[in-house]
Amino acid sequence: MTQPETWTALTRHWQDLADLGGIGALLGWDRSTYLPPRAAAGRARQSALLSGLRHERATSAAYGRLLDEAEGLGDLSPAQTRMLAVARRNFDRATRLPGAFVQTFSGHAGETYSTWTQARPANDFARVAPLLEKTLDLSQQMASYFPEFATPMDYFIDAADEGMAAAQVDEVFTALRQALVPMVDEAAQAQVRTDFLARHYPVPTQLALGEAIARDYGYDTAAGRQDLTAHPFMTRLGAHDVRITTRVREDDPTDALYSTLHEAGHAMYEQGVAEEFLDTPLGGGVSAGVHESQSRLWENLVGRSRAFWAGQFGRFQDAFPEQLADVTEDEMFRAVNVVRRSLIRTDADELTYNLHVIIRYELERELLAGRLAVRDLPDAWHAAYETNLGLRAPSDVDGVLQDVHWYGGGIGGAFQGYTIGNVLSAQFYAAAGQATPGLDTDIARGDFSRLHAWLREHVYAPGRRYAPGELVERVTGQPMTVEPYLAYLRQKYAALGA
Amino acid sequence: MTQPETWTALTRHWQDLADLGGIGALLGWDRSTYLPPRAAAGRARQSALLSGLRHERATSAAYGRLLDEAEGLGDLSPAQTRMLAVARRNFDRATRLPGAFVQTFSGHAGETYSTWTQARPANDFARVAPLLEKTLDLSQQMASYFPEFATPMDYFIDAADEGMAAAQVDEVFTALRQALVPMVDEAAQAQVRTDFLARHYPVPTQLALGEAIARDYGYDTAAGRQDLTAHPFMTRLGAHDVRITTRVREDDPTDALYSTLHEAGHAMYEQGVAEEFLDTPLGGGVSAGVHESQSRLWENLVGRSRAFWAGQFGRFQDAFPEQLADVTEDEMFRAVNVVRRSLIRTDADELTYNLHVIIRYELERELLAGRLAVRDLPDAWHAAYETNLGLRAPSDVDGVLQDVHWYGGGIGGAFQGYTIGNVLSAQFYAAAGQATPGLDTDIARGDFSRLHAWLREHVYAPGRRYAPGELVERVTGQPMTVEPYLAYLRQKYAALGA
Numbered sequence: 001m002t003q004p005e006t007w008t009a010l011t012r013h014w015q016d017l018a019d020l021g022g023i024g025a026l027l028g029w030d031r032s033t034y035l036p037p038r039a040a041a042g043r044a045r046q047s048a049l050l051s052g053l054r055h056e057r058a059t060s061a062a063y064g065r066l067l068d069e070a071e072g073l074g075d076l077s078p079a080q081t082r083m084l085a086v087a088r089r090n091f092d093r094a095t096r097l098p099g100a101f102v103q104t105f106s107g108h109a110g111e112t113y114s115t116w117t118q119a120r121p122a123n124d125f126a127r128v129a130p131l132l133e134k135t136l137d138l139s140q141q142m143a144s145y146f147p148e149f150a151t152p153m154d155y156f157i158d159a160a161d162e163g164m165a166a167a168q169v170d171e172v173f174t175a176l177r178q179a180l181v182p183m184v185d186e187a188a189q190a191q192v193r194t195d196f197l198a199r200h201y202p203v204p205t206q207l208a209l210g211e212a213i214a215r216d217y218g219y220d221t222a223a224g225r226q227d228l229t230a231h232p233f234m235t236r237l238g239a240h241d242v243r244i245t246t247r248v249r250e251d252d253p254t255d256a257l258y259s260t261l262h263e264a265g266h267a268m269y270e271q272g273v274a275e276e277f278l279d280t281p282l283g284g285g286v287s288a289g290v291h292e293s294q295s296r297l298w299e300n301l302v303g304r305s306r307a308f309w310a311g312q313f314g315r316f317q318d319a320f321p322e323q324l325a326d327v328t329e330d331e332m333f334r335a336v337n338v339v340r341r342s343l344i345r346t347d348a349d350e351l352t353y354n355l356h357v358i359i360r361y362e363l364e365r366e367l368l369a370g371r372l373a374v375r376d377l378p379d380a381w382h383a384a385y386e387t388n389l390g391l392r393a394p395s396d397v398d399g400v401l402q403d404v405h406w407y408g409g410g411i412g413g414a415f416q417g418y419t420i421g422n423v424l425s426a427q428f429y430a431a432a433g434q435a436t437p438g439l440d441t442d443i444a445r446g447d448f449s450r451l452h453a454w455l456r457e458h459v460y461a462p463g464r465r466y467a468p469g470e471l472v473e474r475v476t477g478q479p480m481t482v483e484p485y486l487a488y489l490r491q492k493y494a495a496l497g498a
Numbered sequence: 499m500t501q502p503e504t505w506t507a508l509t510r511h512w513q514d515l516a517d518l519g520g521i522g523a524l525l526g527w528d529r530s531t532y533l534p535p536r537a538a539a540g541r542a543r544q545s546a547l548l549s550g551l552r553h554e555r556a557t558s559a560a561y562g563r564l565l566d567e568a569e570g571l572g573d574l575s576p577a578q579t580r581m582l583a584v585a586r587r588n589f590d591r592a593t594r595l596p597g598a599f600v601q602t603f604s605g606h607a608g609e610t611y612s613t614w615t616q617a618r619p620a621n622d623f624a625r626v627a628p629l630l631e632k633t634l635d636l637s638q639q640m641a642s643y644f645p646e647f648a649t650p651m652d653y654f655i656d657a658a659d660e661g662m663a664a665a666q667v668d669e670v671f672t673a674l675r676q677a678l679v680p681m682v683d684e685a686a687q688a689q690v691r692t693d694f695l696a697r698h699y700p701v702p703t704q705l706a707l708g709e710a711i712a713r714d715y716g717y718d719t720a721a722g723r724q725d726l727t728a729h730p731f732m733t734r735l736g737a738h739d740v741r742i743t744t745r746v747r748e749d750d751p752t753d754a755l756y757s758t759l760h761e762a763g764h765a766m767y768e769q770g771v772a773e774e775f776l777d778t779p780l781g782g783g784v785s786a787g788v789h790e791s792q793s794r795l796w797e798n799l800v801g802r803s804r805a806f807w808a809g810q811f812g813r814f815q816d817a818f819p820e821q822l823a824d825v826t827e828d829e830m831f832r833a834v835n836v837v838r839r840s841l842i843r844t845d846a847d848e849l850t851y852n853l854h855v856i857i858r859y860e861l862e863r864e865l866l867a868g869r870l871a872v873r874d875l876p877d878a879w880h881a882a883y884e885t886n887l888g889l890r891a892p893s894d895v896d897g898v899l900q901d902v903h904w905y906g907g908g909i910g911g912a913f914q915g916y917t918i919g920n921v922l923s924a925q926f927y928a929a930a931g932q933a934t935p936g937l938d939t940d941i942a943r944g945d946f947s948r949l950h951a952w953l954r955e956h957v958y959a960p961g962r963r964y965a966p967g968e969l970v971e972r973v974t975g976q977p978m979t980v981e982p983y984l985a986y987l988r989q990k991y992a993a994l995g996a
Contacts, residue, residue, distance in 0.1 A: 019544045023521065030524060038721040039739035046517045046736065053551065223536040238544065241537035 006069045007080075011280070013063055014087070018279035020054040022238040029235050029243060033227045055102075059094045067091060079282070079465060086281040086464050093159070096145050105138050109409055116407035125378050125396045132406065133374045136367055139410040143368075152368040156413025160288040161420060163469045166365060168480075169416050172423060173358045175482045177388070179489075184351050184389075187339035187493050194335045199323040201253040209319050210246065210260035213312065217298055218452035219244075219264040220271055232259040234266035234295075239278040242270045253320070254336055258299050265298035266291060268452065272460025287468040292421020293428055294459065300350050300422075301429045301488065302443060302451070306495075309333040311446035337496055341389050343398045350422075351489065352389065357419040359384040360403070368412050424472065426485035428459060431476040504567045505578075509778070511561055512585070516777035518552040520736040527733050527741060531725045542608025549604045550597060557593045565589060577780070577963060584779040584962050591657070594643045603636050607907055614905035623876055623894045630904060631872045634865055637908040641866070650866040654911030658786035659918060661967045664863065667914050670921060671856050673980050675886075677987075682849050682887075685837035685991050692833045697821040699751040707817050708744065708758035711810065715796055716950035717742075717762040718769055729844075729902050730757040732764035732793075737776040740768045751818070752834055753845070756797050763796035764789055766950065770958025785966035786911075787978075790919020791926055792957065798848050798920075799927045799986065800941060800949070804993075807831040809944035835994055839887045841896040849987065850887065852920060857882040858901070858913040866910050922970065924983035926957060929974040 027047045035043055057063065070076075070084055112131040119128040143152035153166045211226055229245035236242050244263035248256040269285050277283045285291040302308055313329040324332075339349045345356035363380060366372035372380055381400040385391050393399035401407075405414040432454050433439050439451055458475045465471075472480050525545045533541055555561065568574075568582055610629040617626040641650035651664045709724055727743035734740050742761035746754040767783050775781045783789040800806055811827040822830075837847045843854035861878060864870035870878055879898045883889050891897035903912040930952050931937055940948055956973045963969075970978055 015543075016547060019540075019547045022540070023525065023544050023548060026524060026528060027521065030528070034723060034725070036719065036721050036723050036739055036741075038718075039736050042517075042520070042736035042738055045513075046521050049514060049517050050521060220536075221534065223534050225532060225534050227532070238537050238540035240540055241534055243534075 003073050003075065006066065006073065010066050010070055010087075013057070013066060014281060015279050017054065017058055018239070018283065020050065020057065022236065022241070024050050024054060025235045025237045029227075029237060029245075032229045032231070032233070033245060055094065059091065064091065064095070079276075082465055083277075083281050089162075090281060097142065101138075101141070101145075105142065105410070108134060108138060113404070113408045116401070116404070120397060120401040123395045123397045123401070125400060128401075128407065129374055129377075132377075132411075135406065136374060136411050139412050140368060142410065143412070153365050153412055156368075156410075157416060160413045160417050161290075161468055162287055163467050164287075164289070164420075169361070169420070172480065172482050173361065173416075173419065176354055176419070176423070176486075177358055179482075179486050180351060180354055181388070183489060183493060184339060184341065184355070186497065187351055188341055190334075190339070190497060192334050192338040193331050194338055196323065196327045196331075197254060197335055198251050201250055201320060201323060203248045203250060205319050206248050206250075206253050206256045207246070209315070210257050212315075213257075214244075214260055214264035216446060217261070217264055217302075217448050218268050218456075223271055224267055226260065226263075232263055234263045234270070236270050236284065239283070242267045258303060258336075261303040262295045262299040265295035268298070268455070269294040269460050272456040273463040274461040274465075277463040277465065282462075282464040284463060286462075286464045286466070286471060288417030289420030289424055290459070290468050290471065292417050293424035294421075294455070296421050296425040297429050297455075301425055302448070304333075304336050304350065305440075305443065306333050307440040307443040309336075310444040315446075334496060337492070339493070341391055343385070343391055343393050343402075345403065351493070354419045354422060355388045357415050359388055360405075360415040361419075364406075364412055364415065420480070423482050423485045424480060426488040427472065427476050427478075427481065428455070429488070430484040431458075501571050501573065504564065504571065508564050508568055508585075511555070511564060512779060513777050515552065515556055516737070516781065518548065518555065520734065520739070522548050522552060523733045523735045527725075527735060527743075530727045530729070530731065531743060538608075538612045542605060542612065545608055546601055546605040550601045553592060553595075553597050553600045556588065557597070562589065562593070577774075580963055581775075581779050587660075588779060591644075595640065599636075599639070603640070603908070606632060606636060611902070611906040614899070614902065618895060618899045621893045621895045621899070623899055626899070626905065627872055630875075630909075633904065634872055634909050637910050638866060638868075640908065641910070650910060651863045654866070654908075655914060658911040658915055659788075660785055660965050662785075662787070662918075667859070667918070670978070670980055671859065671914075671917065674852055674917065674921070674984075675856055677980075677984050678849060678852055679886075681987065681991060682837060682839065682853070684995070685849055686839055688837070688995060690832050690836040691829050692836055694821060694825045694829075695752060695833055696749050699748055699818060699821060701746045701748060703817050704746050704748075704751050704754045705744070707813070708755050710813075711755075712742075712758050712762035714944060715759070715762055715800075715946050716766050716954075721769055722765055724758065724761075730761055732761045732768070734768050734782065737781070740765045751814075756801060756834075759801045760793045760797040763793035766796070766953070767792040767958050770954040771961040772959040775961040775963065780960075780962040782961060784960075784962045784964070784969060786915030787918030787922055788957070788966050788969065790915050791922035792919075792953070794919050794923035795927050795953075799923055800946070802831075802834050802848065803938070803941065804831050805938040805941040807834075808942040813944075832994060835990070837991070839889055841883070841889055841891045841900075843901060848920075849991070852917045853886045855913050855917040857886055858903075859917075862910055862913065918978070921980050921983045922978060924986040925970065925974045925976075925979065926953070927986075928982045929956075 024047065027043065027050060031040075031043050031047070067084065067088055071088070076084065108131070112128065112135055115128050115131055119125065139156075140152050143149065143155040146155045149155040149158065151166060157164050157166055157169060207226070207228075211221070214226070215221055223240040224242045224244065226244050226246060229247060232244070232246045234242065234244050244260065244267050246256050246259045246263065266285075269291060273283055273285075285294075309329050309332055313332055316332070317324045317327075337350070339351050341352060342348055345353065345360075348356050359381070363372065363377065363384065366380070367374070367377070378396050378400045381396075382392050385393065385399075393402075432451055436450050436454050442448065442450055459471070462471060466474060469479060472478075522545065525541065525548060529538070529541050529545075565582065565586055569586070574582065606629070610626065610633060613626050613629055617623065637654075638650055641647065641653040644653045647653040647656065649664060655662050655664055655667060705724070709719070712724070713719060721738040722740045722742065724742050724744055727745060730742070730744045732740065732742045742758065742765050744754050744757045744761065764783075767789060771781055771783075783792075807827050807830055811830055814830070815822045815825075835847065837849050839850055840846055843851065843858075846854050857879075861870065861875065861882065864878070865872070865875070876894050876898045879894075880890050883891065883897075930949060934948050934952050937949055940946065957969070960969060964972060967977060970976075
């Protein structure tokens with residue numbers, strides 16, 4: 001093929017891969033939103049069929065030859081070169097795992113998940129432990145197909161956050177824990193009024209309000225929508241179809257609100273990718289950590305700020321006049337920032353959340369390195385909670401059986417992105433603040449447009465155009481560093497303590 | 499391959515075809531319910547890609563060889579023999595259409611649908627006309643791959659109603675029009691109180707009530723659900739996933755009610771197919787006409803009967819106490835059976851509905867035969883309405899732009915099934931009544947179980963086990979005949995006139 005023909009064929013192939021990915025995302029979205037109960041088994045089969053079709057196309061010899069040919073072309077732009085590099089990386093990752101291994105792992109994960117759904121309510125870790133041992137074996141085996149990584153953990157971290165290694169994560173997390181533990185000690189003692197959050201807040205009003213703020217943030221509902229689900233998520237179903245889901249608790253309006261703002265942050269990132277990159281290997285968020293930084297930025301740095309509540313509290317009072325009649329803006333601001341030690345990661349506040357993540361990250365790392373046995377995991381869990389949070393779960397239900405991640409997939413790389421995201425959110429937000437002074441004044445007026453425009457230009461539009469580390473340096477002027485995040489936390493909780 | 503292996507391979511292939519069909523149905527369902535506006539073009543491309551993939555598998559040489567082998571097997575049951583025959587018919591239909599043609603047509607249909615959604619509110623037939631011309635070309639081209647049919651219309655009718663031809667439809671429709679025109683003349687003069695239907699009926703109550711009655715009918719919402727759309731439909735997304743959609747008008751509760759009961763009739767047919775036939779070539783309704791007979795039976799013969807309102811009127815008064823405070827059961831029964839000449843097919847009463855269908859059927863037939871040009875279609879539409887109903891639409895919005903069919907698929911075979919369905923609905927219902935005396939008493943008590951069970955056993959469970967003509971004869975003892983339908987209409991409107 002001549003050069004333009006090669007590139008055209010590649011582009012068409014990428015388009016098909018994107019379309020198959022979008023169809024798979026629709027199957028998953030529907031499963032989590034509207035699927036009738038008796039349809040679950042059939043849907044699982046449909047999803048497996050479609051994954052297989054996509055895998056075939058993503059790993060075909062013909063596609064490999066196209067990539068070879070394209071890599072021999074002389075006249076590629078820098079963006080095309082990166083496009084090819086990302087495509088090659090994806091192709092290598094997918095082709096080096098033997099099909100039989102992938103199938104074994106996927107079957108095992110399904111069996112483990114199903115056992116976990118019964119073992120958890122029964123507080124029966126022993127029942128799922130043998131399966132988890134096999135999961136650990138398979139995870140180590142998976143990493144062994146990529147011997148260029150020094151440890152299995154390095155492989156899994158790189159898979160989620162290209163170019164990052166365990167040593168770098170360890171360093172950041174160590175610094176973070178040192179700073180967080182005393183901050184939690186202090187913040188957890190504050191007397192904060194939260195009684196009004198437990199009043200009755202009707203679902204439709206909560207949904208309408210959350211969506212209105214997400215739209216004000218910049219979430220384009222002409223190219224997305226919000227639906228209800230049990231476990232909120234964001235998903236890309238097509239180039240101009242990026243949906244979010246939420247759940248609503250009538251006795252806690254912050255649950256739906258911050259879930260919506262969090263998923264809207266993910267969605268704005270996906271919606272902001274430059275048109276030219278859509279449906280190519282560059283058409284999406286660049287890494288787990290950077291993605292999470294965008295959800296956390298809009299959820300926490302914006303959505304839990306004093307400026308946010310200066311702009312939005314009146315709107316909340318209009319929507320819930322009786323529930324908030326005796327509540328001040330300051331009380332609302334403090335209530336959504338209350339710090340309390342707790343056992344459940346997904347219910348945790350901004351400060352303690354990171355300790356939950358660090359605990360899981362370290363346990364994963366020790367398991368994968370062979371320094372911790374699965375049978376000793378429950379005790380290790382309790383010990384880590386006592387050390388980091390001074391708490392002990394009454395049973396394994398809220399201990400080692402708490403999160404689905406290890407029981408629904410593999411062990412390794414599933415957790416660190418949450419806290420890397422927190423760290424990067426502050427680093428990006430500081431850069432945005434320097435480039436566009438007066439953001440707080442905008443936000444206090446309910447105007448998020450300059451912030452959204454800046455993020456769109458600098459973070460969203462590039463998609464995967466730069467590796468995550470390169471993106472962070474280009475946008476913030478330095479590699480990932482924990483300082484802006486610590487500065488943000490110190491300032492915020494000092495002000496709250498006052 | 500040995501016999502059991504051949505059959506196992508065939509069964510697995512049918513399963514994949516069913517799964518790909520279900521995925522395609524999900525893409526279509528989502529397009530009509532929840533798709534964000536900007537996602538339309540991408541969705542059309544996804545649907546085209548998936549149609550192409552399904553077409554590949556439905557027409558592959560390997561599948562053809564499997565069918566050849568299976569046809570050579572000696573020891574097939576009668577059901578397996580019919581399964582193979584239906585599979586062979588589908589294979590032949592599909593293999594004669596080139597893959598590129600199917601993909602072009604599907605992509606074109608998506609584009610046309612999307613343009614129609616904008617052209618219709620703008621009353622801009624000219625905007626969609628060039629696309630419709632291409633649709634007509636493509637439809638004629640499609641029929642030309644099947645030269646064994648005397649006319650394109652015969653091909654499309656046979657595709658929808660296996661074994662039926664235009665001559666038979668013409669004959670039934672001629673007899674019907676002769677009987678209907680004087681009946682409409684008389685019934686349209688009746689003084690009927692309908693003022694209370696234009697009061698305010700809130701959406702959620704309407705939806706809940708419609709769904710409750712659909713469930714009482716026998717629609718299984720553990721294997722289905724109802725959502726909102728512009729143009730109600732039923733769709734099978736999987737073996738145990740049969741969904742319906744409706745629309746709601748707050749100033750006319752009969753719109754959502756009868757749309758729900760209609761689609762529930764379609765859905766109960768699909769849900770009632772015997773487990774052994776699901777995901778095989780026999781796993782679904784056997785023809786457009788028989789399908790429509792089941793929706794019409796539950797919508798009209800049951801849902802607009804005096805017995806239905808005897809059982810349900812109290813429930814309506816409980817749901818809408820103010821709106822129906824001054825209304826009697828008899829007034830409600832008469833109001834839902836009022837006969838009025840109108841412009842909109844989907845709003846039409848039982849009598850005039852068939853005239854709307856006959857108009858479209860004849861226009862299609864003329865378009866396909868090349869005796870009518872697309873540019874002359876708006877005028878031909880108006881002329882036909884003046885002849886048959888004595889009405890003229892003020893614009894194309896309620897004229898030629900009214901129905902989605904020509905704009906969302908092809909031209910040919912889309913409409914006659916509605917009126918064939920009306921004819922068959924009465925034929926089946928008469929047979930049900932003879933087999934299970936006392937149905938009216940059941941229905942007046944709100945008990946639909948014996949009727950549902952009889953239909954399930956005799957009409958639903960067989961799926962495509964028998965050709966439509968054979969099914970009608972087996973169940974009713976005679977071929978399709980217009981007499982039971984005319985008898986039903988005469989009896990009903992005579993009683994209403996009294």
